Amino acid sequence: MEKSTNNQSRRSFLKVTSLTGGGMMIGFSWLANLLPNEALATAANANDWVELTGFIKITPDNQVKIFNPNPEFGTNVMTSLPMMVNEELQADWSKVIVEMGDYDTPRFKSQFTGGSRGMAQGWKPLRTAGATARMMLMQAAANEWNVPVAELTVANGVVSHKASNRSANFGALATAASKLTAPTNVELKKNSAFSLIGTPQKNKVGKDIVAGHSLFTMDYKHEGMLIAMAIHPPAFGMTLKSFDATEALKMPGIKSVFDIQVYKDGYKRAGFDTRAFNKLVVVVGNSTWEVMNARKKVNVQWIPTETTKEIVAAWGGQREEIVPAGLESTDEHMKQMYAMQQKPAKLLRKDGDPETAFSKAAKVIERTYSAPFLSHNPMEPISCFAHITDEKAYFVAPIQIPEMMKQNIVSNLGIPGDKIEMKLTRMGGGFGRRAYGHYIVEAGLISQKIKAPVKLIYTREDDMTNGIYRPTYMVTYKAAIDATNNVTAIAIKGGGIPEGAVHENRFPAGAFENYIAEGWEIPSNITIGAFRAPGSNFIASAEQSFLDELAETIGKDPLDYRLELLRKAKANPVGKRNDYDADRYIAVLELVKEKSNWAARPKNAKRGVAAYFCHSSYAAHVVDVTMKDGQPVIDKVVSAIDCGVIVNPEGAVNMVEGAVVDGIGNALYGGMRIEKGVPMQKNLNQYRIIRHKEAPKKIEVHFVQNNFDPTGLGEPPFPPVFGALANALYKATGKRLYNQPYLNELNKS
Amino acid sequence: MKKAILFISLGMMALASQSFKQANSSSLSNGKNVYETYCMSCHMDNGTGVPGAFPSLVKTGNLADKNRLVKIILQGVRGPINVKETKYDGEMASISLSDKETADVINYIRNSWGNKAPMITVPEVAAAKKAVVKGYQAY
Amino acid sequence: MSKFNLKVNGKNHEVDVDPTTPVLWVLRDHLNLIGTKFGCGVGSCGACTIHLNGRALKSCQLPVAAVGTQPITTIEGVVEEVGEMHPVQKAWLELDVAQCGYCQTGQIMAAVALLKTKPNPTEEEIESAMSGNICRCGTYVRIKAAIQQAAKSSTK
Missing domain, CATH: 3.30.365.10 (Aldehyde oxidase/xanthine dehydrogenase, molybdopterin binding domain)
Known part of the structure; x- marks a missing residue:
């Protein structure tokens, strides 16, 4: 039996470097000799690593290690966060070793993977760390050569003094640099000077993944x-x-x-x-x-x-949580949610006089949407x-x-x-x-x-029946339309078990003079937790489906109608607070309109559009579907995203593609049914997850180019996928879909 | 007159037979898709299974009872069972398939690799499911 | 507990386990071959895909007693030429397929087996062959492209 690779000696480590340097070891599988990325680095004598700022370690023989502070679950922060450091540090990126940081708040300050915040949170601190280390290395060279720092240049991990034809790599300078005081006045590069950020880079730990190394x-x-x-x-x-x-x-x-x-x-x-x-x-x-x-x-x-009844800490305070006794069921939940819709609810926002607008309306359109509990089902239990x-x-x-x-x-x-x-x-x-x-x-x-x-x-059954689900929701959208086909008021009322999803200050708030949003909650003993774009992942589907139906009712193109509303919200915003930037929202819609050739589409194109803003980024999708044997085939999705400066375009495109597939899968198939307290889907043979055949045949991703500081991509592209799909399925089947999972509604005759 | 009626009714039969064939081939090709997704990795792409682990589906004489097949897919099956004089004592997990997917995959299995059997319909599957589980309801 | 002689990745191993132990757990717990992953245990997700006699198979429901002398290949042993990455793995890296990575060894095993029997698969053939492997992160479009690239670049 082979020795575990973690026991490799330094001698065999050197063997590996010569291997990666180009020589082939005859008779060995490359896999057997390839140490995991981190073990490669730590195989060197641990005492050799010199630390510069909390994020960088360098050995005298010029190995450069950069730490990724944020736990990794597939967004590839292992690559993009160290890229931020190295943009300023300027080591040779192809040789940089990345390592997952341990839990170490004093060192890393923030290790928060969630809320799509990683890029935004790391943007200044990580570049600053890189710049600080680079300045210390330069200072160490300046001290050794007795020259002004201003005369030095840095490239690919080498500090040079061109005038005297001297240079030294980071390894040679690291020990001296580590003894200097870190500078406090650190200047960062202008975006236009970036040479690494914005270039597509492969996953730094890709080899470990395809080799099946011990990562999880x-x-x-x-x-x-x-x-x-x-x-x-x-x-x-x-x-x-x-x-x-x-x-x-x-x-x-x-x-x-x-x-x-x-x-x-x-x-x-x-x-x-x-x-x-x-x-x-x-x-x-x-x-x-x-x-x-x-x-x-x-x-x-x-x-x-x-x-x-428990007092639990909540964002900036505490709240009382009631966990009722009893064995709950999905059918009962639906009845309870419908009942809540008939009762007065908590007022979340009111602009103008929606009651009068509705009473005077020539036509009122009212639609109710619902979605079930969802189980997260990450592949690793x-x-x-x-x-x-x-x-x-x-x-x-x-x-x-x-x-x-x-x-x-x-x-x-x-x-x-x-x-x-x-x-x-x-x-x-x-x-x-x-x-x-x-x-x-x-x-x-x-x-x-x-x-x-x-x-x-946890077995898969343990995991899937263990709650912490995405809540189940219901919401009703109502629009008042006057005799001249103007929409005079919007009313939103909805909630969930055990929490609701109405975001009263998001679009289309601000675009309507008369607007009311109300919410409710029903306590439950079914536990819930954040699920990729919490709240947004449902409300966007309802909102974007409703806007589509509303546009159709008043005879307008659905995409153009959204643009019209956004322009209206920009020119004359209603209300004190509107949580979106209309310009950026317009930009993603216009980009997706252009890239999907929306205006030139045939009249009965089986195509739907949706856009949403959440977690600081904007996303719009156009989905093309065909029906085959009563089942949807997703031919193509065109996506337009605004997430500010893109750190790693390779990873960014992958994230959007994944969100599109995930959105389609959850919209069509996802759902955890509860009967007398028992979760009815217990494993992946019962809970349907989208598979190869069902994924879009083609996904095209476009980014708005701007200079806003980076914002995230883990969540923002996900919510609008549901609505875009529902709107496309309407064009393909003539059927509007209101209750998820959509496949159930599609399959009803 | 009689000739015309005979001609027309023959024509109708030909049409019916053609749409019947289309429905059949659509069920078989859909069934193949279902088989490849859910069944193939154990029962293999030629239905031969893995001796001692996953039973063969090829001319075993075990596929005649369609209600039993519906039950196996709906609820799974646990050994010991005998297939072609080999004993199998494992467990097949249930698979959540719609009535149509169930009908299609059963039709595919029962008409592939030398197997031959009458096609079953979606209502037959729905009825078989109800008989197996009282008050059966998909999500 | 019984003794079994298994041939895994060209090497002989003796294990002493309950005969019903799925090959997945023999690999992971007893042979320290953790590249083959556990995702569901009911043959639904494909994370446990190995090759038995060169054919892709889910190992989470395959009892070790049923293996006999049939050779098993896992991700740790999948190479086309000694000392080289498999073209499928190369394509996976070139096209930056993975997100969380947990399903990918199973995907690669299924893809390698597909290309053995169908060196130039159509899109439909890829979708069919790979439909037993779930990717929760949704990298299907990249997986398909990587298989097509591996098919093109394969030296065989």
Whole structure:
């Protein structure tokens, strides 16, 4: 059996460098000798790395390592954030090694993967770090050569003094540089001087991915590690009463079975502390298959929960959360949501006099939209490694926002904050799910109980039935139209279980003199969490479908009608606050109009358009569909995006393509049905995810070129996909779609 | 007159037969798509399966009962079962297919690789599903 | 627990496991070959795709007892020529396919098997052959392009 690659000696590391330098090792598979990107770097003597700012390490033999602070789940911040550093640092990018930073708030200040904020948050700090380090290296050279810094130039990791024909690479200067005081006055390049940012760059860890290296927590191994799985109630609204593990304990490889309480009584939860079930039965054993078999033999008794009221921390304050008892069902939820629509709701915004406008209207069009709970289903099921000893609490975890877990870990594991060490692995998908790190606490509790290193693994069923879903929603849009075909008022009323999605200050607010938005919520014991563009991912579908239908009713082209409204909102904005920049919104619509050849399309083109603004970026899509045997075939999607300066165009296009596919999949197929508290879709053979055949045949992505500071792409392109698809399907089938998943409505005769 | 009626009714039969063939070939080609997505990776693209792990679907004599096939797709199946004198004691997970997809894939399997069987229809599948699970309702 | 002799990536391995253990877990837990991933356990997602006798197969439901002497290839052993990346892997890198990366080894295994039997697949053939592999991040368009590129550039 081969030795694990992590045990490679320095000598074999040098072998590898000569390998990557061009020589071929005969008789070895390139895979067997290729160390993971990070191991390559750390295979060098750890003491050799010289640190410059918290983000850069350099060895005397000129290896340059740049840290990525933000946990990675597929947006390729592993490449784009270090690109920001290196734009200013100016090392040879082709040789730069990127490394995922550990959980280290003092060093990295912010390690927040979520809200599509990574680009915006890192923009100044990371470039500043790069510039600071470069200035220190230059100063070190200036000191050594006794020349003014102003006479030095830097390129590709080499500092040169042209006048005296001297140069030194970063490696040679690093040690001296690290002894200097970091400058505080750091000037950054002008955008026009960028030589790396804005150029398409390949994923720095691509080789590790295609080779199948150990990148994910699921892959992590540790000496003496045991495997644990947790049994949770089969339904929301149930909790643990008792269990009998007699049979399970007899099974081969099983060490112990016990129960844990995830959060202590009285623990005040913060925003990302959501967990579906607080009491779990844990099975611990030697290997995955053995534990999977043994858990089936544990006899567990569950009892109904009682209604609870908890004070939870909320953004800038706290709120009371009611978690009702009972076994809830989707059919009941729909009835409850319809009922809420008939009752008065909380006023969110009112401009002008919509009541009068509606009473005087020649025509009123009213449409109601709904969407189900969605399960995130990242490809890598939930997992976490923990090894808690007296000396430290060591975690290897996939977690989007590690700093949010600190208080939780301290409180519920009783561990001082400074004893927490967390290695952040690459995540096999997040989509918001892995912002909720309850599994870190669970793994920690298990390790404490068994006094051993342990990897907690959720099976796909455990994961999919574990809540923290995208909420279920309903919203009604109403428009008043007068005798001359003018839209005189818009009314929006909607909510969700357990939270609503109406964003009252977003477009089309500001475009209508008479406007009212109302919202409601229905508490539930079904847990929910942020799902790729929370709120937006539903409300955009309803809003953009309604605008389409409204345009048709008044005889206007749907794309041009949006432009008309935006121009109106720009010229004469209604109300005090409108959360969008009409110019940028217009720009993406005009770009998608041009690139999709919208104006020249045939009259009955099976094509739909939608646009949306959220998480600081603007996105518009035009979708072309055909129906084949009653099933939609997505021929083409043209996307126009404004996310400011694009750091890595290669990654940016990939993100938009992925959002398009994800949007189509969720719009057509996604849905978690609950019956008497039981999630009815338990695995991927029951919960349908879009596959190769169903993806668009062609996706074309265009970016608005401007100089706004970079904003994100993880979420913004996602919400408008749903509406664009629904509008295209209307043209293809004559059927307007109001309730997701759209395929169900399409298939009804 | 009689000749004309005979001619017309023959023509109608030819038309009906042609649209019947079209419906059949559409079901088979759709069924092939479903098979390739959900079944092929275990039962293999030629239906032969993996001996000892995933049963063959080729001329096994096990495909005659369409209600049983609907049930297997809808609910999965657990061994031990015997297929062509080989014992299989594994588990096939259920697959969420629409009534049409179920009909199409059953038609494809039962008419491929030398298998031959009458085509089943979507209403037959819907009825079979209801018989299997009381009050069955897709999402 | 029983002993099994497996041929994986050209090497012989002896494992002592329950006969019902899926090959996926034998690979991951007992042979330290973690390139083959766990996504669902019910043969639906394709993250566990390996080659058995050169044919793409999901390993999460394949009991180790059923393998016998049939050779298994995993991502760790998929090369066309010694010391070189497989053309499919090269194409994957050139076209920057991956997002989170978790499904990609399964996708690559399915693609390699496809190109063995259909060196010049049509778009439809690619879609059919690959439909057993889910990519939750939605990189399907790139995967298809990478397969087409690998087909063009293959030296065979």
